[in-house]
Amino acid sequence: MSSPAAQFKADAKRMTADLRHRATIQTAMGKYEVVRDQRKRWFQDWEGARTLAARTKYEAVNGLDAHLTQFTQKLEARGTKVHWASTGPQACEIILGILKAKNAKVVVKSKSMTSEEIHLNGALEQAGVEVVESDLGEFIVQLRGEPPYHLVFPAMHLTRDEIKDVFEKKLHDAPSNDPEELTMVARRQLRRKYIQADVGITGANYAIAETGMIAITENEGNARLTAALPKTMITLMGIEKILPRYEDLALFLPMLAVMGTGQALTCYNTMYGGPRQSDEADGPEEFHVVLLDNRRTLVLADVEQRDALGCIRCGACLNVCPVYRNVGGHTYGTVYGGPIGSVITPRLRDLQDWKHLSYASSLCGACTETCPVGIDIHHHLLRNRRNASAPKTGKPSWWQCQLFKIYGVIAARPGLWRLITKLGRFTQRFHGLVKGTALDPAQAWTKTRDLPPIARQSFREWWKEQGAHE
Amino acid sequence: MSERDNIFVRIKEALTLQAPARHGHGLPTIEEQRRVMPPVGQTEAELFELFAKNVTDLRATFKRVKDLSEVAAELRALRDAEKWQRVATHRGAIAESQARELALPLMVVEENSEKHELEQCDVGITECDALVAQTGTVLVTSRTAGGRALTCLPPHHVVLARREQMVPDLPAAMQLVQQKFGDKYPSMISFITGASRTGDIERILVLGAHGPKQLTIICCDA
Numbered sequence: 068m069s070s071p072a073a074q075f076k077a078d079a080k081r082m083t084a085d086l087r088h089r090a091t092i093q094t095a096m097g098k099y100e101v102v103r104d105q106r107k108r109w110f111q112d113w114e115g116a117r118t119l120a121a122r123t124k125y126e127a128v129n130g131l132d133a134h135l136t137q138f139t140q141k142l143e144a145r146g147t148k149v150h151w152a153s154t155g156p157q158a159c160e161i162i163l164g165i166l167k168a169k170n171a172k173v174v175v176k177s178k179s180m181t182s183e184e185i186h187l188n189g190a191l192e193q194a195g196v197e198v199v200e201s202d203l204g205e206f207i208v209q210l211r212g213e214p215p216y217h218l219v220f221p222a223m224h225l226t227r228d229e230i231k232d233v234f235e236k237k238l239h240d241a242p243s244n245d246p247e248e249l250t251m252v253a254r255r256q257l258r259r260k261y262i263q264a265d266v267g268i269t270g271a272n273y274a275i276a277e278t279g280m281i282a283i284t285e286n287e288g289n290a291r292l293t294a295a296l297p298k299t300m301i302t303l304m305g306i307e308k309i310l311p312r313y314e315d316l317a318l319f320l321p322m323l324a325v326m327g328t329g330q331a332l333t334c335y336n337t338m339y340g341g342p343r344q345s346d347e348a349d350g351p352e353e354f355h356v357v358l359l360d361n362r363r364t365l366v367l368a369d370v371e372q373r374d375a376l377g378c379i380r381c382g383a384c385l386n387v388c389p390v391y392r393n394v395g396g397h398t399y400g401t402v403y404g405g406p407i408g409s410v411i412t413p414r415l416r417d418l419q420d421w422k423h424l425s426y427a428s429s430l431c432g433a434c435t436e437t438c439p440v441g442i443d444i445h446h447h448l449l450r451n452r453r454n455a456s457a458p459k460t461g462k463p464s465w466w467q468c469q470l471f472k473i474y475g476v477i478a479a480r481p482g483l484w485r486l487i488t489k490l491g492r493f494t495q496r497f498h499g500l501v502k503g504t505a506l507d508p509a510q511a512w513t514k515t516r517d518l519p520p521i522a523r524q525s526f527r528e529w530w531k532e533q534g535a536h537e
Numbered sequence: 538m539s540e541r542d543n544i545f546v547r548i549k550e551a552l553t554l555q556a557p558a559r560h561g562h563g564l565p566t567i568e569e570q571r572r573v574m575p576p577v578g579q580t581e582a583e584l585f586e587l588f589a590k591n592v593t594d595l596r597a598t599f600k601r602v603k604d605l606s607e608v609a610a611e612l613r614a615l616r617d618a619e620k621w622q623r624v625a626t627h628r629g630a631i632a633e634s635q636a637r638e639l640a641l642p643l644m645v646v647e648e649n650s651e652k653h654e655l656e657q658c659d660v661g662i663t664e665c666d667a668l669v670a671q672t673g674t675v676l677v678t679s680r681t682a683g684g685r686a687l688t689c690l691p692p693h694h695v696v697l698a699r700r701e702q703m704v705p706d707l708p709a710a711m712q713l714v715q716q717k718f719g720d721k722y723p724s725m726i727s728f729i730t731g732a733s734r735t736g737d738i739e740r741i742l743v744l745g746a747h748g749p750k751q752l753t754i755i756c757c758d759a
Contacts, residue, residue, distance in 0.1 A: 094739075094740075095739070095740045098740050099740070109575045110573060110574060110575055111572065111573055111574060111575065111576055112572065112573040113573070115572065115573035116573040116574065117560075118560050118561065119565040119569060119570065119573060121559075121560035121561075122558075122560055122561050122562055122563060122564070122565060123564060123565060125556075125558050125560065125561075125562045126562060126563065126564050128556075129552065129555075129556060129562075131548050131552065132545060132548045132549055132552060135545075135548070145722075145724075151539065151540040151541040151544055152540060153540050153543055153544060157540065201747065202737070203735045203737040203738070203746055204735075204737035207737070207738075220736075220737065220740070221737070222737050222738070223740075225738075226739065227738055227739055230738055246738040246739060246741040246743055247743045249738055250735055250737075250738065250743040250745075250746055251745075253746075254745065254746065254747060257747060258656065258747075261747075262652050262653060262656065278722060280722070280726075286733070286734050286735060286736075286746065287733055287734070287735045287746035287747045287748065288689050288733035288746060288747040288748020288749070289746070289747040289748075291685070291688075291689040291727065291747075291748060292686070292689055292690065292747055292748070294685065294725070295684075295685035295686040295689060295690070295725075296652050296686060296690075306544065306548075311564060312564065313711055313714065313715055314567060314570075314708060314711040314712065314715075315564070316707075316711060317567075317570055317574070317706075317707035317708040317710070317711045318565070318570050318573075318574065318707075320707065320728070321574070321575070321672065321707065328736070330730075331575075331591070331672050331673075331730070332672045332674060332728065332730040333730065334729065334730050334731050334732070334733055334734055334748070335689075335727055335728070335729060335730075335733075335748070336727070336728040336730075337725060337726065337727040337728070338725070338726045338727075339724060339725055340722045340723075340724055340725075340726075341722075341724040342724060343679075343684075343685075343724060344679070344680070344723065344724050346680060347679045347680055347684050347685075347723065347724060348627060348646040348647050348650050348679075348683050348684030348685075348687070349646065349650040349652075349679075349684035349685055349686050349687075350679060350684060350685045350724055350725065354724075358544075360544045360547070364544065364547035364548055364551055367547075367548060367551040367552070368547075368550070368551035368554070370554045370555065370556040370557070371556075373556040374556070374559070441559065441560045443559065
């Protein structure tokens with residue numbers, strides 16, 4: 068198996084040359100940008116809202132112990148069973164244990180990136196449980212045997228024809244490539260599953276400490292049905308999802324919608340604070356909340372990057388990232404792609420194996436500029452680079468040292484510097500003969516790019532010409 | 538030690554170091570929230586106008602009527618236009634009696650919450666807790682709108698609201714929930730903004746992904 072870095076390089080090369088993929092993504096992102104900007108202007112003070120959101124998340128993350136205690140006490144007081152998992156396998160085991168106790172054969176799931184993170188579907192299928200993803204995009208990529216392409220739009224990379232093909236092949240039901248008809252196919256298929264399923268598994272967008280509730284944001288109603296019809300409901304969530312107070316939702320619900328999809332508010336924003344109560348008509352008899360660490364406490368321990376735990380998984384930084392838009396979501400080789408994924412993946416997995424993601428950035432800062440909770444994303448990429456390259460000796464590699472020594476010799480001698488630049492100007496005329504070939508010393512750069520020509524006149528020469536000030 | 542203890546040890550250890558607050562700290566007040574959030578009008582007329590506009594933009598339907606007899610007339614018109622066969626509702630001050638007037642087979646979820654049967658109903662008629670002008674949202678709960686499935690499973694959700702249920706904005710809606718229920722929250726509180734939708738295929742909007750394809754809100758003045 069290739070290393071994550073080699074896989075990234077190979078996939079990035081392939082995807083950037085795939086013009087059809089790029090056109091699909093550019094079209095989707097173009098539509099998103101228009102509505103997102105309209106919605107930002109709908110706020111009286113969008114920048115002010117970002118500051119308030121960042122402040123709220125600062126309080127949430129920096130008081131995590133107290134908030135988690137309050138959150139779980141409130142949940143338990145109303146009959147919810149709370150479970151704790153330090154690792155992914157532990158969380159899978161807890162969920163499998165619940166399924167076994169319920170003798171569950173069919174599980175319906177609404178969208179949860181955390182479940183992707185711990186490869187829950189694989190673990191459940193191995194145990195012989197049928198797992199059905201109910202979010203339309205997730206349903207489609209599950210049929211294709213693919214991971215989600217994007218945090219918010221899992222099937223963004225697919226055209227209607229590709230979706231029709233997979234429906235035909237796997238469901239034998241695809242009347243046309245019309246998005247509405249395809250959606251209705253999924254609706255019919257999944258309605259049966261909601262009713263049939265023994266257990267519903269959901270993710271969570273927020274955990275409200277004050278009231279002991281989880282909050283789920285969605286458009287399709289699939290999470291609503293997942294939480295309504297099966298007899299047992301399980302919510303899997305990272306420990307960092309905390310919001311301190313119920314009223315914090317007033318700000319976070321519309322901000323997530325604006326950044327995630329360009330809506331004012333998504334269709335369903337729902338809070339769950341327990342199993343069915345005695346005065347309620349329906350709902351699950353049991354409600355389990357599984358809280359997952361999985362190295363989030365490592366991010367918490369890093370005061371420089373602690374703010375990364377405030378991420379609300381809106382996907383806005385992916386959408387604006389020039390690298391993401393060209394290499395695509397699957398190239399990252401990790402559940403959390405794009406800029407924020409490049410920040411947290413080296414923490415959640417391994418710094419050395421995933422450090423290449425920190426270089427998959429032009430450091431343009433568009434991610435930091437758009438982040439609704441003010442995470443210092445592109446500087447964190449720089450910090451990851453520093454952390455990854457300051458190991459054992461604390462020194463750069465041998466060849467880097469040699470190159471900088473040579474550079475030092477030239478740069479310290481103005482005569483030599485002038486000579487070298489003149490020489491460069493002369494030799495660059497012949498560069499066209501070897502450009503991009505193995506003979507080209509700058510091949511790594513010029514294979515896919517042009518080397519800008521060295522100016523015909525240096526600043527020094529120009530200054531001299533202007534009137535001999537020297 | 539349990540995993541809970543292990544996790545708390547790591548959290549407490551991590552939090553001994555203080556992180557810089559680059560954007561400031563302290564939880565915002567409701568006034569601070571309102572200063573940045575989308576504007577809403579002052580008068581009741583403005584709120585109703587804004588709510589109606591938002592609901593139309595969401596491709597849902599909003600009707601404001603004078604009294605309960607007009608509510609019944611609206612429901613009858615919908616029944617005939619859409620050829621409803623079966624109706625689902627819940628026990629409530631107006632929902633159940635209004636649903637009965639339709640003279641169709643009726644499912645009252647408190648008496649029968651069989652999900653196969655609910656799925657066969659053409660419409661779910663429910664009450665609500667509030668209407669939010671700022672976003673065109675209907676607030677329902679599992680206690681006041683017939684549990685969890687009634688507002689989501691039938692293909693058409695009809696909401697019966699009262700004039701005084703209109704609130705200006707989301708902060709007010711959050712306050713209302715806390716004041717109304719105190720510590721005894723329903724197990725589900727849902728902010729419904731338009732009918733169920735998806736854009737997962739080429740970002741093209743399709744209504745009726747998994748939940749209702751239609752949302753109708755009838756607000757009664759008297």
